[in-house]
Amino acid sequence: MKDMRVSQPDWLAADWGTSHLRIWGMRANGEVIGRQFGDCGMSRLARNEFEAEFIKLADPFLSNDKTLDVICCGMAGSRQGWAEASYVGVPCRPPGMTQAVQVETADPRINVYILPGIKQNTPSDVMRGEETQIRGFMATNPDFDGVICLPGTHTKWVHVSAGEIVSFQTFMTGELFALLSKASVLRHTVQSDGWDKHAFLQAVDRSFSRPSAAAAHLFTLRADALLNDPYENVARSQLSGILIGIELAAARPYWLGQNLAVLGSHEIANAYQLALKAQGLEVTMAQSEEMTLAGLKHAHFALRSVPSNA
Amino acid sequence: MKDMRVSQPDWLAADWGTSHLRIWGMRANGEVIGRQFGDCGMSRLARNEFEAEFIKLADPFLSNDKTLDVICCGMAGSRQGWAEASYVGVPCRPPGMTQAVQVETADPRINVYILPGIKQNTPSDVMRGEETQIRGFMATNPDFDGVICLPGTHTKWVHVSAGEIVSFQTFMTGELFALLSKASVLRHTVQSDGWDKHAFLQAVDRSFSRPSAAAAHLFTLRADALLNDPYENVARSQLSGILIGIELAAARPYWLGQNLAVLGSHEIANAYQLALKAQGLEVTMAQSEEMTLAGLKHAHFALRSVPSNA
Numbered sequence: 001m002k003d004m005r006v007s008q009p010d011w012l013a014a015d016w017g018t019s020h021l022r023i024w025g026m027r028a029n030g031e032v033i034g035r036q037f038g039d040c041g042m043s044r045l046a047r048n049e050f051e052a053e054f055i056k057l058a059d060p061f062l063s064n065d066k067t068l069d070v071i072c073c074g075m076a077g078s079r080q081g082w083a084e085a086s087y088v089g090v091p092c093r094p095p096g097m098t099q100a101v102q103v104e105t106a107d108p109r110i111n112v113y114i115l116p117g118i119k120q121n122t123p124s125d126v127m128r129g130e131e132t133q134i135r136g137f138m139a140t141n142p143d144f145d146g147v148i149c150l151p152g153t154h155t156k157w158v159h160v161s162a163g164e165i166v167s168f169q170t171f172m173t174g175e176l177f178a179l180l181s182k183a184s185v186l187r188h189t190v191q192s193d194g195w196d197k198h199a200f201l202q203a204v205d206r207s208f209s210r211p212s213a214a215a216a217h218l219f220t221l222r223a224d225a226l227l228n229d230p231y232e233n234v235a236r237s238q239l240s241g242i243l244i245g246i247e248l249a250a251a252r253p254y255w256l257g258q259n260l261a262v263l264g265s266h267e268i269a270n271a272y273q274l275a276l277k278a279q280g281l282e283v284t285m286a287q288s289e290e291m292t293l294a295g296l297k298h299a300h301f302a303l304r305s306v307p308s309n310a
Numbered sequence: 311m312k313d314m315r316v317s318q319p320d321w322l323a324a325d326w327g328t329s330h331l332r333i334w335g336m337r338a339n340g341e342v343i344g345r346q347f348g349d350c351g352m353s354r355l356a357r358n359e360f361e362a363e364f365i366k367l368a369d370p371f372l373s374n375d376k377t378l379d380v381i382c383c384g385m386a387g388s389r390q391g392w393a394e395a396s397y398v399g400v401p402c403r404p405p406g407m408t409q410a411v412q413v414e415t416a417d418p419r420i421n422v423y424i425l426p427g428i429k430q431n432t433p434s435d436v437m438r439g440e441e442t443q444i445r446g447f448m449a450t451n452p453d454f455d456g457v458i459c460l461p462g463t464h465t466k467w468v469h470v471s472a473g474e475i476v477s478f479q480t481f482m483t484g485e486l487f488a489l490l491s492k493a494s495v496l497r498h499t500v501q502s503d504g505w506d507k508h509a510f511l512q513a514v515d516r517s518f519s520r521p522s523a524a525a526a527h528l529f530t531l532r533a534d535a536l537l538n539d540p541y542e543n544v545a546r547s548q549l550s551g552i553l554i555g556i557e558l559a560a561a562r563p564y565w566l567g568q569n570l571a572v573l574g575s576h577e578i579a580n581a582y583q584l585a586l587k588a589q590g591l592e593v594t595m596a597q598s599e600e601m602t603l604a605g606l607k608h609a610h611f612a613l614r615s616v617p618s619n620a
Contacts, residue, residue, distance in 0.1 A: 121537065124530050124534040125533045154529060170530075171525055172496075176490075179489040179490070179493055184482065185464070211522035211524075212559035214521075214525075214560075215521070215559075216561075220433050220435065224434040227431065227434050227436065246521075246525045250523065
């Protein structure tokens with residue numbers, strides 16, 4: 001959706017992931033004056049194609065008499081991205097402008113900085129994009145000390161303390177759900193978009209209390225449908241519950257006895273909240289797009305006060 | 311590969327699965343005089359296409375002056391198959407000719423019987439094809455009493471006692487491995503066909519002793535490759551070990567204290583044998599194609615002595 005060219009922004013915030021590019025036109029005071037969202041994800045681009053794609057989507061914000069700073073987070077900073085922004089190692093604060101990489105661009109209207117992701121050596125783990133959501137969450141919840149769960153294709157559990165990311169762990173739960181529901185023998189069984197809270201929580205509980213049951217439970221969904229023809233939306237909720245249940249069991253060292261926040265998009269974040277509540281846990285909720293923008297704004301405030309390392 | 315038309319068989323044995331059709335030309339005494347293997351799996355066929363596909367592959371065995379009995383097992387007997395052969399419920403002997411369905415065919419040169427699969431109501435489970443391998447295994451190991459593991463796309467653990475299939479459980483381990491290694495973010499990391507026994511056994515042990523570790527371990531393979539660039543064949547063996555380890559933990563009620571047999575094709579059967587040996591378990595090995603043929607032969611011996619239920 002293209003916005004009208006209304007008024008000129010002072011800088012641009014950008015989140016460039018594997019499957020999407022989001023650009024916000026920003027005032028110096030942090031006000032959003034427009035947004036441009038596109039599906040030109042970085043996974044489909046060669047390095048020399050990034051600038052043109054960015055300019056195409058950012059066009060309504062650009063004018064020939066001004067150079068705009070662009071603060072960008074996400075996979076655009078990976079080795080296959082626009083410019084590599086090397087990982088910062090934990091423990092660390094969410095990386096800011098001092099660690100950003102300035103991209104060599106041809107167009108004089110933009111001046112692009114990409115924020116790096118975070119790595120952990122033991123056990124090996126990486127994130128790109130979530131660190132900026134976490135920066136946004138910390139900025140809006142300055143006293144929070146505990147664990148943030150960021151559900152998604154690759155769900156992250158992140159321990160933050162005293163303003164630093166201490167450790168984290170990634171689970172492929174979202175990708176497993178997508179593969180099993182779209183490409184496996186279960187696809188016939190979980191076609192419906194329906195949702196059954198009770199079936200979900202029962203499946204969570206079973207996998208959580210006996211994680212090996214997750215492996216045993218999967219084919220049962222298919223056989224149940226063949227032999228008993230249950231409502232399809234129950235199987236979909238059960239599949240989600242099986243996978244989230246085993247993740248909660250594995251992530252127990254993260255959430256046990258900690259303050260907890262779930263930072264994600266509505267539907268999936270609500271499912272995690274529900275599953276965690278069933279374990280008697282209270283959860284602070286935050287919305288991922290909001291937190292990304294808050295993180296990019298917070299990084300921008302520091303832009304003028306530090307030297308560029310480009 | 312088409313064989314030469316050498317001598318006339320007395321009957322045909324057939325195994326028609328989702329992705330393949332195998333036909334053996336058989337003498338009355340059980341001798342194999344030729345084989346025809348094709349990739350015309352039943353998943354690609356409408357009901358009215360089965361006969362022509364069968365005739366095409368069976369052609370070298372057919373002659374105009376003789377009607378051959380065909381004994382067929384596998385997914386061809388499913389609801390979407392050549393003719394539905396309804397499941398027999400456990401506990402039961404592997405279904406034989408009394409439960410077979412005679413297919414209405416137009417070609418006078420064949421007289422086709424399809425053997426049914428087996429179902430279990432609690433927990434819901436189904437098999438088609440494996441029951442005939444089990445019949446073959448029982449025929450060649452008449453004193454066996456214990457558990458048979460049949461690794462594959464959907465691995466089965468089957469408790470057999472006193473000639474009957476008592477209960478069974480299906481795991482989607484093979485399909486999960488295929489999806490994760492070909493379609494997930496791990497595909498880059500596990501491309502190589504190499505094999506590392508030590509890495510495999512270490513991953514089995516980790517998942518087996520703490521099943522929730524399976525969920526936590528998956529993304530680590532990817533991050534390890536990004537940060538440490540290990541040999542790709544280690545990651546592939548680790549992925550296999552993670553998935554087999556959680557299956558062994560879930561299947562523990564099956565194999566604990568039982569005689570054990572692994573019935574499969576060489577590579578995957580050897581991996582299971584290795585994993586089970588590491589738990590101190592001795593395993594009888596059997597080859598799946600051989601057992602399928604033995605099962606079809608055993609069913610055929612009964613053909614003349616029972617009335618057809620067509």
